[in-house]
Each structure stands twice: as structure tokens, then as C-alpha cells.
Amino acid sequence: MSSIIQLLPDHVANQIAAGEVVQRPASVVKELLENAVDAKATDIKLIIKDAGKSLVQVIDNGMGMNVTDARLCFERHATSKIRQAEDLFSLATKGFRGEALASIAAIAHMEMKTKQDQDELGTHIIIEGSKFVSQEVAVLPKGTSFAVKNLFFNIPARRNFLKSDTVEFRHVMDEFQRVALAHPNIHFTFYHNGSEMYNLPAAGYRQRIVGIMSGKTNEKLVPVNEDTEIINVQGFVCKPEFAKKSRGEQFFFVNDRFIKSGYLHHAVMAAYDGLLKDGSQPSYFLYLQVPPNTIDINIHPTKTEIKFDDEQALYAILRASIKHSLGQFNVAPVLDFDRDANLDTPYHYKDLEAETPTIQVDGTFNPFTDDKTNQHYSKSSSNSGSGSGSSYSSGSNSNSYSGGYSKRVEPTASWESLYVGLETESIESSPFTFENEEVTSSLFNDDEIEQATQGTYQIHKKYIVSPIKSGMVIVDQQRAHQRILYEQFLLNMTVNQASSQQLLFPLNLFYSSGEMELIEELKPSLETTGFVFDEAQTDHIVISGIPVNITESEVSLVIEQLLSDLQDGIPANSYSQNDTIAKSMAKSLAVKTGSYLTEKEQDNLVNGLFACKDPNISPFQKPTFITMRVEDIDKKFAL
Numbered sequence: 066m067s068s069i070i071q072l073l074p075d076h077v078a079n080q081i082a083a084g085e086v087v088q089r090p091a092s093v094v095k096e097l098l099e100n101a102v103d104a105k106a107t108d109i110k111l112i113i114k115d116a117g118k119s120l121v122q123v124i125d126n127g128m129g130m131n132v133t134d135a136r137l138c139f140e141r142h143a144t145s146k147i148r149q150a151e152d153l154f155s156l157a158t159k160g161f162r163g164e165a166l167a168s169i170a171a172i173a174h175m176e177m178k179t180k181q182d183q184d185e186l187g188t189h190i191i192i193e194g195s196k197f198v199s200q201e202v203a204v205l206p207k208g209t210s211f212a213v214k215n216l217f218f219n220i221p222a223r224r225n226f227l228k229s230d231t232v233e234f235r236h237v238m239d240e241f242q243r244v245a246l247a248h249p250n251i252h253f254t255f256y257h258n259g260s261e262m263y264n265l266p267a268a269g270y271r272q273r274i275v276g277i278m279s280g281k282t283n284e285k286l287v288p289v290n291e292d293t294e295i296i297n298v299q300g301f302v303c304k305p306e307f308a309k310k311s312r313g314e315q316f317f318f319v320n321d322r323f324i325k326s327g328y329l330h331h332a333v334m335a336a337y338d339g340l341l342k343d344g345s346q347p348s349y350f351l352y353l354q355v356p357p358n359t360i361d362i363n364i365h366p367t368k369t370e371i372k373f374d375d376e377q378a379l380y381a382i383l384r385a386s387i388k389h390s391l392g393q394f395n396v397a398p399v400l401d402f403d404r405d406a407n408l409d410t411p412y413h414y415k416d417l418e419a420e421t422p423t424i425q426v427d428g429t430f431n432p433f434t435d436d437k438t439n440q441h442y443s444k445s446s447s448n449s450g451s452g453s454g455s456s457y458s459s460g461s462n463s464n465s466y467s468g469g470y471s472k473r474v475e476p477t478a479s480w481e482s483l484y485v486g487l488e489t490e491s492i493e494s495s496p497f498t499f500e501n502e503e504v505t506s507s508l509f510n511d512d513e514i515e516q517a518t519q520g521t522y523q524i525h526k527k528y529i530v531s532p533i534k535s536g537m538v539i540v541d542q543q544r545a546h547q548r549i550l551y552e553q554f555l556l557n558m559t560v561n562q563a564s565s566q567q568l569l570f571p572l573n574l575f576y577s578s579g580e581m582e583l584i585e586e587l588k589p590s591l592e593t594t595g596f597v598f599d600e601a602q603t604d605h606i607v608i609s610g611i612p613v614n615i616t617e618s619e620v621s622l623v624i625e626q627l628l629s630d631l632q633d634g635i636p637a638n639s640y641s642q643n644d645t646i647a648k649s650m651a652k653s654l655a656v657k658t659g660s661y662l663t664e665k666e667q668d669n670l671v672n673g674l675f676a677c678k679d680p681n682i683s684p685f686q687k688p689t690f691i692t693m694r695v696e697d698i699d700k701k702f703a704l
Contacts, residue, residue: 090117
């Protein structure tokens with residue numbers, strides 16, 4: 066029997082490897098940016114077109130490559146990062162496998178320009194689908210430029226699986242932010258379709274975070290700093306009142322590499338125990354430095370997961386350091402309610418030595434020296450000892466002081482003069498009737514009494530029970546309100562002209578660049594629901610009008626929930642987009658489980674539900690009510 070195992074051709078192997086390394090344009094951005102960082106670049110430019118589908122270009126001023134390295138870097142497992150297997154346990158670079166450039170070149174048109182500082186000329190290479198098209202000598206600046214065009218041109222199935230430009234651009238933005246946050250000492254510039262998205266000069270951690278997120282982020286940050294033998298923790302956490310419902314601003318960096326760790330995230334949440342609302346997620350930017358031999362990076366193709374040697378110790382240190390920072394800056398509440406927070410000694414003052422205050426003494430000061438300004442009054446005071454120095458006459462209402470000083474006070478009218486001219490005739494009061502607190506049954510007839518007892522009842526602040534002829538209806542108040550609001554919003558967006566209430570003071574809401582892009586696309590649909598936008602800046606929007614059924618305090622919650630629901634992209638179809646917005650707003654504004662409702666509110670909710678077109682299910686395809694007949698209840702008692 067002939068052998069059936071054979072070696073795959075290089076171009077096939079490269080395409081298989083590309084399936085793990087390159088999932089979307091954001092994967093290309095990540096690999097090329099990390100290569101530029103490893104090349105010790107101090108200035109990196111990222112240029113993309115059509116969310117990276119048409120072009121991803123990274124230009125750096127790093128070390129560059131000579132002619133041999135420029136050709137060899139596109140081979141599989143060719144790398145300058147490691148030499149032997151032991152190097153995997155002491156990694157100081159982002160990449161180490163040597164698969165990225167070979168995988169990218171297998172599924173795209175790639176162009177590379179590189180030059181070292183000591184060389185006069187550089188190298189220009191063009192590759193299409195793992196095939197070298199040309200290699201030429203060129204006059205180039207120091208550094209390397211990679212241009213990746215027409216991603217997945219030879220794998221159309223993979224290209225069809227890509228999402229819309231909005232979604233893909235958000236993924237590219239995420240990868241750029243992760244690399245830029247990890248390396249604040251590098252100048253990053255980001256261009257999309259010819260417009261500048263970011264221009265981040267080299268700065269400290271705090272300035273880089275504020276530059277990427279928004280200008281208002283600075284007031285939300287609480288610094289964290291803890292240095293131990295096991296780990297060094299630096300960075301910032303946000304104050305609890307700025308926590309969001311959606312996750313998106315949680316960043317862990319281990320040895321300047323972005324990672325995802327549910328275990329460490331749990332440590333952060335434990336530090337915020339008792340400070341957050343249910344479902345809220347705090348923002349944090351934490352930079353962890355650990356010995357390279359205590360972690361294993363090579364456990365995931367994207368290198369976003371790390372295995373630690375002693376996770377329990379890291380958990381305890383991280384939780385304690387964040388809790389310490391929240392308490393140090395008076396973010397966490399204390400139990401001593403009579404304590405004056407202004408008298409607390411800051412932590413960075415506790416080890417300082419007290420300084421002796423300087424005292425200045427005026428040696429010429431004499432308290433017994435006569436002053437010219439007091440000579441006039443001293444004459445009168447000298448006679449006060451005899452008892453005749455001052456006299457008061459009640460008959461003339463005047464004060465007389467000896468020593469030649471007197472002052473006349475005008476007589477004041479007596480208190481009776483306030484009531485001169487008022488008539489003293491008594492005013493006859495008309496008889497008043499008062500309603501008794503007790504309501505007797507004579508006020509209503511028997512039919513009305515029977516009808517009044519047929520009201521609604523709320524159970525456990527979750528369900529509303531309403532009697533009907535055949536039995537009773539049990540309504541889920543949250544789902545029912547979601548259905549009512551959903552149909553109202555959908556009707557306003559598609560048929561009716563939504564009414565809007567103008568705000569006396571416009572609202573300024575701050576968001577990140579990615580969220581601002583999403584809000585710009587949603588603005589026409591939000592305006593049909595009743596929102597009025599005055600202006601939109603690079604990092605905030607100004608709202609001057611809101612829908613009539615939304616309060617001012619709920620606006621930020623509604624938009625935040627909407628951004629969370631549309632993280633995976635905005636539907637291209639206008640009806641689907643309106644449907645998604647209506648569902649999101651209904652979920653945000655619906656009365657929550659555990660809310661007390663008055664009897665009138667219960668009646669309005671039940672009547673509003675059965676006035677809907679489809680009262681049986683909520684917008685999320687869950688039942689809104691159940692019916693129990695009297696016969697079913699009788700069967701329960703017949704057992």
C-alpha cells in the first residue's frame with residue numbers, strides 16, 4: 066500500500082497558519098505594530114483604508130533590516146527574537162514565533178521598504194500571495210514600512226466572513242489602543258481614510274490614557290502603585306461613580322503586553338466590593354511587571370493569555386493595592402461618620418519629619434504705649450471709676466458720656482404703633498365643612514364597591530395580578546413595560562413625528578473616539594426618537610433636547626446601553642437599525658424588577674400592555690403574562 070502522508074507545500078502551510086494568526090484586519094495591525102515596537106522605533110504611523118480591508122500600512126523609524134534579513138523575514142519560523150527553546154522563558158519582545166509576516170504575505174498583496182541607519186540604500190520588496198514579485202534597491206529613510214493591500218484576495222470565503230467597516234474599524238481601534246497604551250514613550254499617529262484619528266506624542270502613562278480615551282478621563286483616575294518582590298503594580302483605576310454597564314475600558318498589561326485575564330479581573334472587582342451598582346464594570350489601566358521566567362506567554366495563538374506561576378499571590382497583591390488606593394484617596398466610604406476627612410494625613414506625608422515653624426518677634430512692641438488714636442477716649446474712661454463717668458436717662462432715651470463726648474439717639478416709636486389704623490371689628494367666619502377621614506359605605510352603591518375590589522395587586526415587586534372573568538392574569542412588570550416602550554419608540558421612529566422636550570441647560574456627554582464614531586452613525590435614528598443634538602466634537606456630544614418619556618438623568622444610561630448593544634455593529638437595514646435602537650431604549654427605560662408601583666401605575670401598565678399589537682411576548686421573545694383559570698385553581702384545591 067502506498068504512503069498517504071505527505072508534506073504540504075509552503076504556500077498551503079502559510080495559508081493554514083494565517084487562519085490562526087490573521088483573523089481580520091485588526092490582526093494585521095497588531096502584528097505589524099508589535100514588530101515596529103520590537104524594532105525599537107520611537108515614531109510609529111498607522112495608515113488604514115476601508116477599515117483595513119484595502120490597506121494596512123505601518124511606518125516606523127526603527128532599526129530596519131539589511132538585504133538578507135529583508136528577504137528572510139518572510140520565511141516561516143524566521144525570527145530575530147529568540148535563538149533556542151530556553152529563550153521562551155525569558156521573553157522581552159512582543160513576537161517570537163516568526164509566523165506573522167509569512168502568514169500575512171500568503172493572503173495579501175504586501176510591499177516592504179526597509180533601510181538600516183548605516184546603509185546608504187534600502188530594500189524594496191513586493192510579494193503577492195507568498196510569491197516574490199520584485200526586489201529592488203531604493204533610496205529610503207531609516208526604518209521599515211509594511212503595506213498590506215487587498216487582504217484575503219485569494220481566499221474569498223474568509224473575506225466574506227468579515228463584518229461591516231464599522232465593526233472592523235472598531236477592532237482595529239482596539240488593537241491600536243492596546244499597543245499605544247502599553248508604550249507611552251513612543252509617538253503614535255493613526256490615520257483612517259485620510260483623516261487623522263490619533264496623534265499621541267511620547268508622554269507618561271496618565272497623559273497617554275487621557276489622550277486615547279477623552280479629556281474628561283483625567284478626573285476619573287485614581288493612581289495605583291505597589292512594589293513587591295513578586296510583582297510591581299502601577300497604573301490607574303477609575304472612581305466607582307464612573308463605572309459603566311459595558312466592558313471595554315479594562316486593560317491589563319503584563320511586561321508591556323496586553324492580556325486578558327478573568328482571574329485578575331475578579332481581583333479588581335473584589336477590591337470594588339460594595340462600591341459598585343449591580344452589573345457595573347469599573348474602568349482600569351493596570352501595568353504589571355513580573356520576572357519573565359514566572360510567566361508563560363506561549364499558550365494562545367494571539368498571545369493575549371498568560372499563565373502565571375503564583376496566581377493566588379498576584380490576586381491578593383492586586384486586590385490589596387487597589388483597595389489601598391481607593392481608601393487613600395477617600396473614594397471608599399468609612400464607618401466613622403463623625404470623622405473630619407479634612408484632618409486626615411495623606412499617605413505620602415506620614416513618613417516626613419515635622420519642621421519647626423519660624424516665629425518672628427517684634428522687640429519694639431509695647432502694649433502700654435499711649436496711642437494718639439486712643440487719647441480722646443481715655444479721658445472719659447478715667448472718670449468711670451467714680452460712678453459718675455456715664456449716666457443713662459430712661460426718660461429722654463439718650464446716652465450721656467462724660468469727658469465732653471455725647472451722642473443723641475432719635476426716639477423710637479413704641480410697639481403699639483405697628484397696629485395703628487387696623488380695624489378692631491371682628492371678622493365673622495363662614496361655617497366650614499370638613500370631610501371625615503372615614504369613608505362610609507353610603508357614599509358608593511353596591512355595584513361600585515364590587516367594582517373597586519376588582520383591582521390589581523403587586524406581588525414581590527415583580528408581578529402584577531389582575532382578576533378577569535375566567536380567573537386571573539399574572540403580568541411580568543418589566544417585560545410588559547419593555548413591550549409598551551418598544552412599540553412606542555418604533556412607532557415614533559417609523560410613522561409619527563416624535564416629540565421632544567428642550568433642556569434648559571444642554572447636556573455634555575464625553576465618549577471615546579470609537580464610541581463617537583458609533584454615535585455619529587446612530588444620530589439620524591436617535592433624532593427620530595426625540596433627541597436633539599447641538600454639536601458633536603471629537604470627544605463629546607451636546608444634547609439640547611430629549612424624548613418626552615426620558616428624564617435628564619436617564620440620557621447617559623440610555624446611550625451607554627445603546628453603545629453596549631451595538632458593539633458588534635450597526636445593522637445595514639434601516640428597519641433593523643430602528644428595531645435594535647427601540648429594543649435597547651426599551652430595555653434601559655423599562656421599570657425594573659423590585660420597583661414598587663402604585664395601583665394607578667399597575668392599571669396603566671396592564672391596560673397599556675393589552676393595547677399593544679403583540680402583548681404576548683416582550684421585544685426579546687419572552688412571555689409577558691400568564692393566565693390562570695378558576696378551574697385550574699379549583700384543581701389545585703381538589704388534590
